[in-house]
Amino acid sequence: MTQLPTDTRRDIRDLRTEDLEAALHQLGHPAYRARQIEDWLWRKGVHHFEEMTNLPKDLRAQLYEIFTLRPARLDVLQKSADGTIKLRLRLHDDHLIESVIIPVFEDHRYTVCVSTQAGCSLSCTFCATGKLPMKRNLTAGEIIDQVKLANQICQAEYDHPLTNIVYMGMGEPFLNYRQVMRSLHWLTDQRGFSFAPRRITVSTVGLPKMIRRFADEPYRAKLAVSLHAPDDAKRSKIMPINQHNNIRSLLEALDYYYRRTRKEVSFEYIAFSGFNLGEDDAKRLIKICRRFPSKVNIIEYNPIDGAPFQRASESELQQFAIYLLKNGVRVTVRKSRGRDIDAACGQLANKDQTLTA
Ligand code: SF4
Structure with missing residues (x-):
């Protein structure tokens, strides 16, 4: 998996729901995945894509390539x-x-x-x-x-x-x-x-x-x-x-x-x-x-x-x-x-x- 330099990836938490859905669509995933991702981000508060265990493995890998998570x-x-x-x-x-x-x-x-x-x-x-x-x-x-x-x-x-x-x-x-x-x-x-x-x-x-x-x-x-x-x-x-x-x-x-x-x-x-x-x-x-x-x-x-x-x-x-x-x-x-x-x-x-x- 090629990882882009960190500073070129956007923090996934900066995306609005509709932007996340659009990004998922482009990656070939259904819109409901956005809700699952938001649940991990905002309710459960995880800081790593690997922790989003109800997402398919390939989606987690794609998210990691395109986005980042930069917690305080x-x-x-x-x-x-x-x-x-x-x-x-x-x-x-x-x-x-x-x-x-x-x-x-x-x-x-x-x-x-x-x-x-x-x-x-x-x-x-x-x-x-x-x-x-x-x-x-x-x-x-x-x-x-x-x-x-x-x-x-x-x-x-x-x-x-x-x-x-x-x-x-x-x-x-x-x-x-x-x-x-x-x-x-x-x-x-x-x-x-x-x-x-x-x-x-x-x-x-x-x-x-x-x-x-x-x-x-x-x-x-x-x-x-x-x-x-x-x-x-x-x-x-x-x-x-x-x-x-x-x-x-x-x-x-x-x-x-x-x-x-x-x-x-x-x-x-x-x-x-x-x-x-x-x-x-x-x-x-x-x-x-x-x-x-x-x-x-x-x-x-x-x-x-x-x-x-x-x-x-x-x-x-x-x-x-x-x-x-x-x-x-x-x-x-x-x-x-x-x-x-x-x-x-x-x-x-x-x-x-x-x-x-
Ligand atoms: S009290 Fe301090 S932090 Fe608040 S507005 Fe004034 S300078 Fe800024």
Whole structure:
């Protein structure tokens, strides 16, 4: 059997069903084989054609000649004293990405936070990933590899499957829209990972055009928006994307999202000491939250090297949260997890930059 050089073969997971059926037709095989192959790829998650044992041998050999499978592989695993597990994965082209498993034992909640891009182009000032150069978008297969690997590790470590998935790792999901939607399809489809859409959250910096597009999708995953500051001047300082996509346009897109989906929106709000926790900030945030059903997740900051921010004190954070609560805002406070293992997004991949440069 002649094997083509690896880089000329296409990853079979990049093919849509109809393309796979067309390829099979050309090879002289019936269309139903596409369903069998997809079952191996997305439900069973195999990484070798030889494992597709209900396919004829000649078809497996043909697939191997024409296509490839390039899964993301575990490179480093770090476990925190609080149970948080950080995974660094190596892609076939040596780029590094991260996923984090966050267990909340008392609630039996086991969440994986997945990356959607290797690096990020948005340069938020508080984020370690923002300091990495943007390398490339991940494929749907690479996004799902993170979930499958995390699920195996969660089972092995905690004897429990994952219960939640958040698209909140490296990269901006809506800048890799097509692959993110494709991954949502295979994660939630009965022929794939069969994960409940209501247990999946896509977190975005808030690109108005893409929020509208997402509102029109059939996938009923939840939406979270990284707000982090309630006015344009402050938000633009920490999130350069706000200079061209201001809060007003963001809120108009969220109005549309709510009208279309009737689903509440979560606002992510990192607590930066002395920056976004004043009374004026709280008042602006309350006004935003009254526009449509929403809640605010206040997140303790995990400081990174070179960022001009400090973690807010307990009293600063509590005062802000209580003010919001008293004014009818639904608030949760998320403690920073995995401080002992560089658990802030991008910190671990940043440690080995030379490998990705
Ligand atoms: S916070 Fe998200 S969007 Fe901003 S730089 Fe980091 S990964 Fe990119």
